[in-house]
Amino acid sequence: MSSALMSSALMSSALMSSAMWSNPVQWAFWLLGGLALLGALGTVTRRSPVQAALFLVLTLVATGGLFLVLHASFLAAMQVLVYAGAVMVLFLFVVMSVSHTEGETLGLAQGTVGKLIGLAAVGVLGHQLLRVCLTVGDGTSVGAALPGGFGDVRSLGRWIFSRYLLPFEAISVLLLVAIVAAVAITRRPPRGRAEGEG
Amino acid sequence: MTGGVGMGELQALAPLLVVTGWAALLLLVSALAGGRSLRLGPLALCGLLLALAAVVWDWRLVGAGGQVLFGGLAVSDRFALFLDALLLLAGSLTVLISGAYLDEHGFADDAYFSLLLLAISGMMLLVHATSLVMLLIGLETMSLAIYALVAFWVGKATSAEAALKYFVMGAVASAFLVFGVALIYGVTGATGYRALAEAAAQAAGQPLLLLGMVFVLGALAFKVAIVPLHMWVPDAYEGAPTPVTGLMASAVKAAGFGALLRLLATSFAADGLVYGSTGWLNPCWTLAALTMSLGNLAALRQPSIKRMLAYSSVAHAGYVLLGVIAAGLHPGQLAPVLFYLLSYAAATLGALGVVAWIGRREAERLTFEDWAGLARHHPVVALAMTVFMLSLAGVPPTGGFFAKFYLFRAALRDPQLVTLVVIAVLNSVVSVYYYLRPVVAMYFQDGVAQPQPLARPGVYAMLGLALALVLLLGLLPGVPLDWALHAQLAR
Numbered sequence: 001m002s003s004a005l006m007s008s009a010l011m012s013s014a015l016m017s018s019a020m021w022s023n024p025v026q027w028a029f030w031l032l033g034g035l036a037l038l039g040a041l042g043t044v045t046r047r048s049p050v051q052a053a054l055f056l057v058l059t060l061v062a063t064g065g066l067f068l069v070l071h072a073s074f075l076a077a078m079q080v081l082v083y084a085g086a087v088m089v090l091f092l093f094v095v096m097s098v099s100h101t102e103g104e105t106l107g108l109a110q111g112t113v114g115k116l117i118g119l120a121a122v123g124v125l126g127h128q129l130l131r132v133c134l135t136v137g138d139g140t141s142v143g144a145a146l147p148g149g150f151g152d153v154r155s156l157g158r159w160i161f162s163r164y165l166l167p168f169e170a171i172s173v174l175l176l177v178a179i180v181a182a183v184a185i186t187r188r189p190p191r192g193r194a195e196g197e198g
Numbered sequence: 199m200t201g202g203v204g205m206g207e208l209q210a211l212a213p214l215l216v217v218t219g220w221a222a223l224l225l226l227v228s229a230l231a232g233g234r235s236l237r238l239g240p241l242a243l244c245g246l247l248l249a250l251a252a253v254v255w256d257w258r259l260v261g262a263g264g265q266v267l268f269g270g271l272a273v274s275d276r277f278a279l280f281l282d283a284l285l286l287l288a289g290s291l292t293v294l295i296s297g298a299y300l301d302e303h304g305f306a307d308d309a310y311f312s313l314l315l316l317a318i319s320g321m322m323l324l325v326h327a328t329s330l331v332m333l334l335i336g337l338e339t340m341s342l343a344i345y346a347l348v349a350f351w352v353g354k355a356t357s358a359e360a361a362l363k364y365f366v367m368g369a370v371a372s373a374f375l376v377f378g379v380a381l382i383y384g385v386t387g388a389t390g391y392r393a394l395a396e397a398a399a400q401a402a403g404q405p406l407l408l409l410g411m412v413f414v415l416g417a418l419a420f421k422v423a424i425v426p427l428h429m430w431v432p433d434a435y436e437g438a439p440t441p442v443t444g445l446m447a448s449a450v451k452a453a454g455f456g457a458l459l460r461l462l463a464t465s466f467a468a469d470g471l472v473y474g475s476t477g478w479l480n481p482c483w484t485l486a487a488l489t490m491s492l493g494n495l496a497a498l499r500q501p502s503i504k505r506m507l508a509y510s511s512v513a514h515a516g517y518v519l520l521g522v523i524a525a526g527l528h529p530g531q532l533a534p535v536l537f538y539l540l541s542y543a544a545a546t547l548g549a550l551g552v553v554a555w556i557g558r559r560e561a562e563r564l565t566f567e568d569w570a571g572l573a574r575h576h577p578v579v580a581l582a583m584t585v586f587m588l589s590l591a592g593v594p595p596t597g598g599f600f601a602k603f604y605l606f607r608a609a610l611r612d613p614q615l616v617t618l619v620v621i622a623v624l625n626s627v628v629s630v631y632y633y634l635r636p637v638v639a640m641y642f643q644d645g646v647a648q649p650q651p652l653a654r655p656g657v658y659a660m661l662g663l664a665l666a667l668v669l670l671l672g673l674l675p676g677v678p679l680d681w682a683l684h685a686q687l688a689r
Contacts, residue, residue: 124409125409128405128406128409129406131405131406163268163269164271164331165268166267166268166271166272166332167271167329167331167332167335170323170332170335170336170339171335173218173316173319173320173339174320174335174338174339174342176222176316177313177316177317177320177339177342177343178342180225180309180312180313180316180346181309181313181342181343181345181346182346183309184308184309184310184313184346184350185346185349185350185352185361187306187352
């Protein structure tokens, strides 16, 4: 969601620049940003869960491409491998094993009030984004101020294990919590008292 | 970029590291036990007490100014350590009562205690965080563990329903938090509180920054149950195992308010972010008034004592928010809020402890009729429950009275808050009615024969400790207040 929003922000600022048509990077940016937005729209509008999940794959792959445009090759590879690969395969697995019938749709029919609230939120956010894009200036400077080695494995590793060591370790604990929690709540209900059960 | 972590940084984070490590140890022990049912409660308690000792040690170590850790990602100051102590205390009381409760209601306790410790480590991370990144990780660690604990009552429909409601709404709140962090980072280019304070002072009034602030504060407001983000509270509190309800009402609330206090007092403290039509003062004022009023009015009509205590926790969140506003306006005024959180935690843990004590496997006994005539058979516990209720209502000589007194006195120093204090006092008067309902039922109504309550040493130890704490806070309020006065934020 936020990545789509950010890419749209960057996109509109790229729109302001005059030099955009001459630069192949800008072309790639436009294409990928558009694909990411298209996928995001498809994800939230498709009624079939499988189609929605596939649109999400499109968004994730396009976001991976955007990382590549930003010279973050390692992040791009990870994005595609982990999210578009592993996570989405699990998603599709669950969706396909849960929905039994062919034409099953998501039961998220929202009333008029819900749609109006959603539209209002989109309007407010869009308006703010537009204001920011108009004040930030043109998008040609994106990527210009990056330090050497930005986004490659070496610098990423150095950051993770030095300055961002604490959040890195804390996220490991977070993942541990998620695993333990998932195992704890999916176990079978005990038949007797706790003493008799493993 | 220099690598490596100093020994001093690890020492300053010792309480957090002890709790996290101990949770892993508990997991290891239950894995090695290979399916045999263990009583891990005492071991978990040891870990919490060890961490408490580390807090005392660090209190001297970090000094009055606090210690900035990991280049400003986290901090160890006396504010965080005070809240650490509160969280560990609440955790210890919860662990004490959990053992008997798990046995009685037939839970397997293999992962329960490690999840409890991991939840507390997430909360500690939340109060130590001085970066939006750490704030997010701490909040998620806490939340995931608490969701699982709420759902721990496997096979009970209300527990699963409570956990699902809490989880879905909580996930939306987390999404808003991430979104808010992204917006704030987009405007200011900073996630650390200190850098954020400087950048935000320049960018005050930027609509996207305000939107990001609203999202971040909203996510925290969800966790501490500020109206209108309190919808999950009654169901989640009622459906959760009672010791977990106690932990949610005391520790989760304290951790959430700790993070909120630090955020408002350090990084969103520029004048342009506080006052004016876009500042957080006016919305928080309105929300505090709404929270205490709606919480109290809803609590008046609840048929179940657990639900009544859930709505009472919403009302108390309103009072605390009043204190948070006062502390945000005058950064020196943290002590009354900390004292309030401590006193509320002791009283609500005690009250929910009595609820856990009275319930048996076949009968949870949550309605007021179930409590009728309790004083005749169990005079001591009935007296303890009365003290807890009086403390929640704010009647002397309990901790609740001094908590409200200090809080309102601090708020009255600011002329903008006088009306809000009047609303709060009126609300406290209203709340006396529903807090006295269980007391009236216990002492003045005749009940039918009921099953014996859960008479186990851990339960009585927990109730005794909570009672001692409530009375101590009421009779000797000076000592904890003095500690709270030393608990200042690192600048």
